[in-house]
Amino acid sequence: MQKRILVLKGSARTGGNSEQLADALIKGAKEKGHEVSEFKLADMKIGGCRGCNGCWQSKGNCIIEDDMKKLEPNLENADVLVIASPLYWSSFPAQVKAVMDRIYEYDPINGGKNLHIKESILLCCGETDQEGDFDIIRKLFQIFSEFNKITVREMVCVSKVNEKGDIRGNEALERAEMLGKAL
Numbered sequence: 593m594q595k596r597i598l599v600l601k602g603s604a605r606t607g608g609n610s611e612q613l614a615d616a617l618i619k620g621a622k623e624k625g626h627e628v629s630e631f632k633l634a635d636m637k638i639g640g641c642r643g644c645n646g647c648w649q650s651k652g653n654c655i656i657e658d659d660m661k662k663l664e665p666n667l668e669n670a671d672v673l674v675i676a677s678p679l680y681w682s683s684f685p686a687q688v689k690a691v692m693d694r695i696y697e698y699d700p701i702n703g704g705k706n707l708h709i710k711e712s713i714l715l716c717c718g719e720t721d722q723e724g725d726f727d728i729i730r731k732l733f734q735i736f737s738e739f740n741k742i743t744v745r746e747m748v749c750v751s752k753v754n755e756k757g758d759i760r761g762n763e764a765l766e767r768a769e770m771l772g773k774a775l
């Protein structure tokens with residue numbers, strides 16, 4: 593069955609490690625005939641949630657007029673959400689966290705709009721050589737997904753990649769491509 597895959601690229605570096613991981617997954621997914629839409633968050637202007645609950649009072653319409661409006665139709669259509677992100681201070685960079693916070697407008701209890709996303713995938717890169725340094729981002733992604741009634745399909749966390757392009761030749765690229773094919 594053809595699926596709609598939404599890929600959010602969280603790094604500001606073009607051709608960076610997490611972007612290459614995302615592109616590998618996209619290649620696999622497209623080969624299988626899935627429909628992919630991708631957004632580079634660093635090229636978009638998406639501000640932080642103000643916690644005003646205006647979205648709950650207006651059936652999910654956030655009062656902030658910014659590029660989140662471009663993402664919304666894609667979020668609402670997607671079957672699978674992929675977040676490709678560098679590891680920043682053990683967590684998500686601000687560009688990714690802003691989108692996660694703004695997804696509050698789809699709160700399953702209080703929000704006025706629904707997401708239909710069934711599965712999520714985290715692709716993450718960090719310079720650390722300690723696998724445990726990904727524990728926090730994994731936990732955050734799990735909490736975010738569960739709260740939004742999304743099943744985490746896989747989290748691919750790649751250690752020991754720092755400079756742009758360090759990921760070249762890494763087996764994780766193949767893993768991401770296979771993941772895309774298996775969707």
Ligand SMILES: Cc1cc2nc3c(=O)[nH]c(=O)nc-3n(C[C@H](O)[C@H](O)[C@H](O)COP(=O)(O)O)c2cc1C
Binds near residue numbers: 603605682717720725
């Ligand atoms: C602001 C900042 C914070 C970072 N924090 C961490 C960190 O906590 N742990 C880590 O392993 N790498 C950290 N890094 C390194 C990046 O995660 C690493 O360079 C990664 O490969 C970048 O991915 P990209 O090429 O997709 O941008 C940090 C880099 C920056 C710029």
